[in-house]
Amino acid sequence: MLYQNVIDEFIDMSKEIIGYKLTGIYLHGSMAMNCFNPEKSDIDLLIVIENDITHVQKMEFMKQTVKLNEQAPGKGLEISIVKREYCKPFVYPTPFELHFSPIHLEWFRDNPENYVENMKGEDKDLAAHFTIINRYGIMLYGEQIENIFGEVSKKDYVESVWFDVEDAREDIANEPMNMTLNLCRVLALLKEDLCLSKQKGGEWGIAHMPERYHSLILQALDCYKTNQIMQEDIEIVGQFADEMLTIIRSEKEQIEK
Structure with missing residues (x-):
């Protein structure tokens, strides 16, 4: 090890x-x-x-x-x-x-x-x-x-991971790699009850997120596995965060009911 x-x-x-x-x-x-x-x-x-x-x-x-x-x-x-x-x-x-x-x-x-x-x-x-x-x-x-x-409990786990991504719209500009992969794995938890690493969360995102975000997620995965520094269009990462947070909030509300 x-x-x-x-x-x-x-x-x-x-x-x-x-x-x-x-x-x-x-x-x-x-x-x-x-x-x-x-x-x-x-x-x-x-x-x-x-x-x-x-x-x-x-x-x-x-x-x-x-x-x-x-x-x-x-x-x-x-x-x-x-x-x-x-x-x-x-x-x-x-x-x-x-x-x-x-x-x-x-x-x-x-x-x-x-x-x-x-x-x-x-x-x-x-x-x-x-x-x-x-x-x-x-x-x-x-x-x-x-x-x-x-x-x-799933409720406690969801609240815990939500605490990590609730400010993603602001944080993703400074930490695009981490926030992109974190948003993917949080959505995987909410939709399919999967407990994933950042890497597996990104791979899940490629399989389940709209194609317009695939290059963003792939870049995040490449940077996570290598020494690269992620550099992505601010507008694209902002759109991704907005869309993911909207879906995550909706899924989280369903669990809390």
Whole structure:
């Protein structure tokens, strides 16, 4: 597995710092779904703990994670720590004890005490992460997935992925590749109850979306698999986002009734 050394170091570090409170470590995201691209993907990890970890443990965990992030792929590590009690039965929105991704790196470096004290709360994204773990996840350490993670309802999963795309009309201009593929996989979920990676979502889009958008989706797929930077006509990506959001809203409303 690519970056196996990083994953092994992460496991050893987590075991040493969290100790007997560590229930398990689970890999999800593109690496678990066999569509990992080191230029475009991050490494998604979720830690489950039995009960509270201390401020000191959190601080040491963050210090080691930041160091390890330097060895990770371009998009880095994304990590959440969650208590077992919120995993089965699943609680939504899901409380978390600590979170890290590179977008928060500056906050930690500037004020680590503040970060460790305040980086906790509820995260709607965890419904999507738990769903991926249940279907594709890899147990790296600890208890088996089926013993830890309860079922996520389709309603909670849909709300979680909607949270990622609801601003697609604005976001697609800055992130055309990610938003194009995300919109495809969200629609695949709503229409056919499919839990897909970005890559598989794009492939689904080619099979199901109007031909006028095929070149856009194909370009997004090519960029996702390679080092290319996606450059597409702003008007076309805007039209695509508008049309997809209209359909997604309609499908989502049907599920919520």
